Amino acid sequence: MSEAPVGGSAESYGIAGLAEKLRTTVKAFSDLSPQDLEWFLSKAEVFRLQPGEFVVREGDPATHMWVILEGEMRARRESGGTDSVVFTSRAGDVTGILPFSRMTHYTVTGRALTPILGLGFHTKNFPELIQRLPGLAQKLIGLLTDRVRDFTRIEQQNEKLAALGKLSAGLAHELNNPSAAARRSAGALRECLKRLRESSHDSNLSSEDCGLLAQHEEEIRSALRPVEHQDEFARVEREEAIQGWLERHKVADAWKLAPLLAEANLLDGQLESFAVVAGSSLAPELMRFATLLEMDRIATELDHSTERISDLIKAIKEYSYMDQAPSQEVDLKQSLETTLTIMNHKLKHGITVTRDYAKDLPKLMAYGSELNQVWTNLIDNAADAMRGKGKLLVRAKPENDYMLVEIGDSGPGIPAEVQSRIFEPFFTTKGVGEGTGLGLDVVHRIIKKMHGQISVKSAPGDTRFQVRIPIKGAVE
Secondary structure, eight states: OOOSOOOEEHHHHOHHHHHHHHHHHOGGGTTOOHHHHHHHHHHOEEEEEOTTOEEEOTTSBOOEEEEEEESEEEEEOGGGOTTSOEEEEETTOEEEOOTTOOOOBOSSEEEESSOEEEEEEEGGGHHHHHHHOHHHHHHHHHHHHHHHHHHHHHHHHHHHHHHHHHHHHHHHHHHHHHHHHHHHHHHHHHHHHHHHHHHHHHOOOOHHHHHHHHHHHHHHHHHOOOOOOOOHHHHHHHHHHHHHHHHHTTOTTHHHHHHHHHHHTOOHHHHHHHHHHHGGGHHHHHHHHHHHHHHHHHHHHHHHHHHHHHHHHHHHHHHHTTTSOSEEEEOHHHHHHHHHHHTHHHHTTTEEEEEEEOTTOOBEEEEHHHHHHHHHHHHHHHHHHTTTOEEEEEEEEEETTEEEEEEEEOSSOOOGGGGGGTTSTTOOSSOTTTOOSOHHHHHHHHHHHTTOEEEEEEETTEEEEEEEEEOTTOBO
């Protein structure tokens, strides 16, 4: 597809009027002489666009600098999907390719939002522009620098948001499991309470027999052991045996009670002794006792679930260094362990984590939340490189005046020819749509901010990122 339709030469639109509009509308041209403005217009092509028409298309060769005199244009990366950042250019803006830019193809698609009057200046005229109008060239270089800085800032912010989104999704998954278990346990407890009420109505034990049975129940409870068999057939066989015993003792709904007794691991001798004490109230008393044992198990499950939720919340607070100053004492081992907890959703299905921490690691004065962001990016990259299956190494130890942290993986490695570029902004070895190429750039900037160093050693099956943080200022 073609670029913006060119309407004609500046002469056909009136040089004097266009020169005045260019001078008063576009700041970069405000101090040019009439002769310089006329020269620029003599090399430019005038275009008009209606709303919806294309100014530029993503992927087309970058051949023009566009000067917007009237109207407004919206542009975005169509390859980035509907969530891609939208850029706006209005009257007075200069867009497209600028002098000294290394852009070869337009990276966005721009459409007119309102009727546009603009100028197209071809790159073939850049050398003459730089020589004839060095002041304008300097201003355009400034615009280019501002554009690169703003674009990088936006992409870095998007990288942070994407990383936050991945962390949020992982934490939501991790929190969902124990919270769902707790909810199931609460429902099971309500069912247990219902059975207890029903069984208490059906029992006709005397007060003396109730005391004897309670004593016998405690003896059984203290003697119970966890179920040893994990085999499904063995479990079914035990349930069937207990159900047969219950049916021989004329217990109604034996099929409901048998799984509870099998899960509690009551032995044949314990059932027989219980039957002797319970007498004619065997069925309701056995249901009551089995229900109490089940409630014990449910309480244990609830404790484990809520403990897991508490651990995750604690990890989130430690990870973000909530309610703490930006720079603080950082326990390096705890920092790494907290990050591993946060990243557990990416590691637990096939990645074996090996920890190697030196004893008595000193605390460091550092930016805690940013340091955790470093570990997150490196561990996330390692997990992606291994496709979720492999070995992850996390090591920390003193090395001369630095603390050395190694994050290693057993993935395919980084090709030698690109290892020198992996910390460059926007460079990525991942496929299209899998990464922005800013994760390691963020890591590099954070480590540099802490006056540290980062390097990589990579071979097939053994890739290690080595982060060195100065020990100077460490708190013992």
